[in-house]
Structures are given as structure tokens and as C-alpha cells.
Amino acid sequence: MLVGVEVDLATALVRLTHVVDHVFVDAGRANDLTPQQAQLLCLLTDGPIGMAELAKVLRLEKSSLSGLVDRVERRELVRRVRDESDRRACWVELTGQGTKIAVATHDEVTATLDALTADLPTVERTRLAAVLFRLASAHSGR
Amino acid sequence: MLVGVEVDLATALVRLTHVVDHVFVDAGRANDLTPQQAQLLCLLTDGPIGMAELAKVLRLEKSSLSGLVDRVERRELVRRVRDESDRRACWVELTGQGTKIAVATHDEVTATLDALTADLPTVERTRLAAVLFRLASAHSGR
DNA sequence: TATTGTTATACTCTATAACTATA
């Protein structure tokens, strides 16, 4: 039954998503972060990002992002840096303390997910990564 | 490089999760529901569920669940039904209107995810579903 | 006493609309 197969894959995606969501909840909590803060800090481990791009990546309204950044800036985990070439804009970057927490959180998320997939043969894991990347990329350009 | 492969799969899982999360955001919004409400209503399409089991499945504190159910009950999308065999407990079930919205939301989520995976050959899709189910199940018994 | 669920409280998260500063 073709329909049955399709329903199963959608359900599998939903269930897996639920699991990964809670990997973020748990990793965040272990580092005294909300899941949203954990996600933000993990993103920033690749380097400073502008507010506009952050809002796009996180799919948040700019005002929602302002508040999210406010709360982690208040805890001195990130700082806003004015863009000198366009003084309306600013970059968000990790502080020293923020980097420590961000890396610890990112490592914990990665370790948990790696453990989750440890049973898969290497070949399967490689193929799985490729397929999932393709699915995620196909939709991100919405 | 083995490490590189592992990092990629973890990253792929995170990115895919982000996409699926927003499928729920969008499907919920189209039906005037928050993502959490959409998730709750979709679960209830399989039939009434007790508060204790709902809290476990959604991984919420019982007080958080009380509030979530309050807000959809206030909109008459669900109702609480006392369990006659244990009068401390109650079941949560969809109302007629709630069923309509829940099914519409569930269908939209499923349709979007099916569209996302439509390019995959049937064989690949079947195998993917099996692998993802296994990953999700392995972790749910935490 | 133990368990099921609610209430009280304090935050965080989010969107919409109005605003400020810069371009």
C-alpha cells in the first residue's frame, strides 16, 4: 500500500523530531539554558551573525529575536556589536563565558545524537546524513 | 574521517528537526493553533488520552499540561472527562469542532512531509521510515 | 500516605503594532 508507506514516513519524521527537540531541551537544561537559548548559542559557535540573518535562520520576528538576545546578553553570554559600515545594524557574538557554555551545549547535543545513531553501520550513517541534508535543504528555501 | 561523518549526521538531524518543527508551526497557524496545541490535537486524533500519559508523551510537567489543556478546552476544541473507575483521573478527548481542526492540521502536516519526501524512490522511503522509527524508539525509552 | 490533577507564581517565548535611528 503506497499510502501506508507515506503515512509511516511522515509519522517517523514527527517522532524523530520530537526526540531531537528534547535533546536540545536536555542539553540546554544541563547548561542552564532554555531550548531557544541553546539553539541560538549553538548557531553562534560558527562566529558572529547579524540580527537580520539570525531572525531568518531561526524563523523569528525581529522583535522576538530582540527579546531572546536581550535575555542572553543580560547574562553576559553574548554581546551586540554595532556594524560600522551600516550603523543601523548589529552583530551578535559570544562572550568568553558564552563560548564555554555554547560549546558545552553543542558538544552535548552532538554526543547525544551520535550515541543515538551509534548502532548504525558507517555506510548507513553516511547515506542517512546525505538524505536528511537533502530533505532539510529542499525545504529551507521556502 | 569517522568523526567528520558523525558530526555531519548530527547536524543533519538538527537541521531536519528544525524543518519539521516549522511544518507544525505553519500547519498550526493555518488552523489557528499554536504549535503545542497542534501537537496535542494531532495526538488526540487516535482517541482520548489520560492526562498522565499525555504529560509523559509530550514530556511536560503536569501543571504545564493543565494550562495547555485549559486553553484548548476554553475554545471548546477538547473536553475533560472524569474517569469513573479512578475519580482523581480524567481523559482528554476532542469535541466535534476539535476533531475537524485536528484532522485538518494532521492532514496538512502529513501532506507537507510527504511532499518533502516525494522525490525519494519508494524503496528509499520505506527504508528511511524504518531507520527513523528505530532511532526515535531507541531514545523514547529513556 | 500516596497519587492525580489544579492553582499560584514567576519567567521565557512569541507576534503585532508603533517607534527610533540610520540609510
Place this chain on the structure above:
DNA sequence: TATAGTTATAGAGTATAACAATA
């Protein structure tokens, strides 16, 4: 005028702790 970001406001989501009702 247009754009980048903030502020004001309102409501939803969440956890902890204390509570009520039932077992």
C-alpha cells in the same frame, strides 16, 4: 522613503511549589 532594530503590549508556554480530592 525605506530599512534595521527596539519598545510596548498581550497572550501562550513552561517549571517549581503548594494545594485539593481521591485512592
